[in-house]
Amino acid sequence: MIKKKLDGLIDILKMIGAFSIAAMMVLTCADVIMRGFGHPISGAVEISGFLATVALACSMPFTHAVKGHVGVDMLTRRLSPRIQGIIDFKTGIFALIIFLVISWQSFTYASSLKKSGELSMTLEFPSYVFVYFISLAFAILCMVILFDIIHSFGKATEK
């Protein structure tokens, strides 16, 4: 039940991410063309940076879920499923720790940026919004990893 909702959430994030990438492409291209006519789009560089932040944050849970990250499995794949489960369980905990820290610290960082009232240079947009967004995306990633850990725990304790 929770897993299904989580998968739905991952899908929504994936769509937002895909849209951001497409928008980045159109925006950069439009900026180059408009500049040719002497009217560059003001703040195009800033918006591209924001769109990239959104796209990447959105892609984190999705990429983890489809095992899109490079890893070295030449040793572990020779081991028995139970040992693999134990190893995955341990490394899952390490991954959970680092991403919990990132999510938590991004939240703290965003709050401090908000307090100081920092705005982006050209558009004067509050950039802390995106840091909050990163924090949220990593929190969702942590949930995905938590499900992985439970799964590998099951494998590790299998008879």
Place this chain on the structure above:
Amino acid sequence: MNPTLIGLIGIALLFLLFFSRMPVAYCMAFVGFVGFSVIVTGKAGLSLVARDVYDVFSSYGLTVIPLFILMGQLSFNAGISRKLYDTAYKFTGKIPGGLAMATVWACAAFGAVCGSSPATAATMATVGLPEMKRYGYGDELAAGSVASGGSLGMLMPPSVVLIIYGIMTEQSIGQLFIAGIVPALLITVCFMGAIYLYVVRHPEQGARGEAFSFKEKIRSLKGLGETMAVFALVMGGLFLGWFTPTEAGGVGAFGTLMVTIFQRRMTWAKFVKSLYETLRTSCMVLLLITGATIFGHFLAVTRIPFNMASWVAAADIPSYMIVGLILLIYLVGGCFIDALALIMLTIPIFYPIVMDLGYDPIWFGIVITLVTQMGVITPPVGINVYVVSGVAKDIELEKIFKGAMPFLAALIVGTLILMIFPGIALWLPELMY
């Protein structure tokens, strides 16, 4: 405990985690965070990770990566590779091993719109393998040429490895790109030589194909112009300073989209698929950069890079031997770790050493790209070989590795030529800048 010792323990822990199947990016972030916290303070470690993540995710300089990946994905999903292959076949078909040569040339051409070597290998495996099978080619030569030809995707600009190298070492991405063109062509020619010699010894592996008239050859070039025009626009605009690398990526992706729509190769489903694939690959690459950034900050406080550089400077070893040793480390490391991850992990350590020895940064970038490309076709973790075996499930892994060996020899010959004549990489950028 002194920082250098903690650093060495950190590196050992990192390798241990690598082999436990934990994603490389996660390992680097985790060890970097823990190590930095131990050496400096826990509080400093906590604020380091948040800043590093936001800096990488929001960096305008890095937006170039998803855009060039998108350009490659659009070309891939639109099936431009098939057209490139058909054209190359018209030119080399009647030579023994000609289909394999066509594959290699198509890989080089596809590399000009795609910046990743597994993507190039996957593309050519789907297009080239069935054709070679049809003409009775041996599995070794067919699969070996696809897996190895894929490595050209990384050297031929645009190249994700060169972008990352440029960002990490603050070298011009434009210069690196243009420096990659001639070496990529050199390697293509070396590959052709390898195929020729292989077929001379094993004629049954690569039978002669059809011959085409001069008229047919010229006609086959039609429809290729648009793709090459996008490449010329992207590279030309970059070199002439019309736009930044990020803008070049945006123009390239949009140009490819327009060309493929115009040629009726693009559908909505293919477009969406390209976007999702781009998202996944970009996330993988950018998270590697994030991990490497955190790990790099840890390495910096251990003073290991600094100590290494001064140790090498003090040691009385000829400089070519040091560079040779570094390249050997890349070659061996490339057999186990992904090329990008390896470069990100080691550049902070080796780059200062090589620069102290007085080598050219652009040349070094090209050479390590070449050397890490050898890793993609060598056992045990040659990624291109796995990609090809994923596409061609009936060919055994051992056969593909075996088939890639002549190409590995060709890569080594090419690298030696480039080391003896650095001008091969440098004359074109020097001409332009």
